[in-house]
Amino acid sequence: MASMKKAGTVTPNVVSFPTTAAATPAPIMFGSLIKERRKKAKLSQKDFADMMHVTRNTVINWEADKSKPDYSLIPEVCSLLNIQIHELFHMQAENGLSDLEDRVVGNIRLLNPTSRRVVDKMISTMVEEELLAKDKALKETFSLFLKRPGSVAAGVGNYVPEEAPEYVFLRKNHINAKADGIALVDGKSMEPVYHDGDYVYYEEASCADPGEDVLVDTDDGAVIKRVDDDHTLYSVNPAIPYPKKSDQNTLVIRGRVLGVVASSDRPSKDDVGILEELFVDEIREFNEEHGVNE
Template sequence: MEIGKQIKKYRTEMKFSQEELSEKIFVSRQTISNWENNKNYPDVKSLLLLSSLFNVSLDILIKGDLEEMKEQIKKEDIDKFKRDGNIFTILFILTMVSVVPLIKFMEKYGFIIWSIIAIAAMYYAIKVDKYKKNNNIQTYREIAAFLDGKNLDEVQKHQEYGKRPYQKCAIVIGFSLLTIVIAIIMVYILF
């Protein structure tokens, strides 16, 4: 990784301490140290500020690190997708399972609590959907490949593209049936 060397080189040429540089680009001194020791990369905003402050182009600043940065960005995207997907899954299950007990035992307050959980689930559903659209992944196979950090070849992409409408329909029907079954079981248990 060259970017750590580049940051240190330009910082020392301009006679900035790590603390002074950190103040100029609005990060902590520890962050500058981590960059210079190649523990992590600056984000895009920080790179632009560094480029402007050092009066060098981004090309010169990042040199050969472009591919590594792409990989790190992709890894960060995968981690965010996994985290938001897990949160959505938990909230979705909680939404399905909690509706009947909350309304039965807490009446209108239970409905308010359930509504908040449902809104949070919708928020994370929208975030997950944005990840899927930004990375052009919709089917199970495309998502699995994305989570593994791999890309499908052209033939596989075309096959998966043809499956998209059917999988969406199957997912809607499956979750609808699951919701109905859970609601019936909850009504049976609680009433």
């Protein structure tokens, strides 16, 4: 039986996650907008119906989204109720502005130069306050983690490359509160607990109790396995058993697995750029500690 020796320090590197499928778009509804603009124009349903040469019941059905105006009537509806075509179809204007943005720009153009400067300063102040608040929230929500170079095999063993670790930003939670890094799982022998391509959080450890999952460096490479009652290692998936090792094979525990990195733990692509700026001191320290050339 192979012995498991105490470990030195662990080294951790980066994550990519699957994207979710786009949702089916909701059907376009005209009713609430037609009703809102009709009332704003101080027109009764009958008045509007007469102007459109349709019955009052037709207008009632439009506003209840039980039916839609014939497309030949759309230009006249928009003209009478001061609705932009793109607004009716919930589309962006040709200038790329949303309805609200278009309306704000139009209102600003009605102001005198002094009032425009006041509005500009007010908006600038609000934007700065919101950006500072978002930066603070991001800094408090995310943390910088290591990833072990290469991957850990849910099989016989994967070669651990001699390269500097990388960092990755992940959302703080109760699972990773004690984590020292993350590692990529390669293979299916630990299913259904860990799947091929999963990233797992781990804390550095040189020993483990029966039933715990560990990252182990072996003569065959790095593996992720569970500790049995007799302190040997085994695979969770019975279809892919972990072969018994001889006493000459060195097994060194590098870390205790804490859980899987969820896709919701990762920041958005836009937030990654902001986090790079917010964590500039931590990144510099990380690079100095691990000999990474910037």
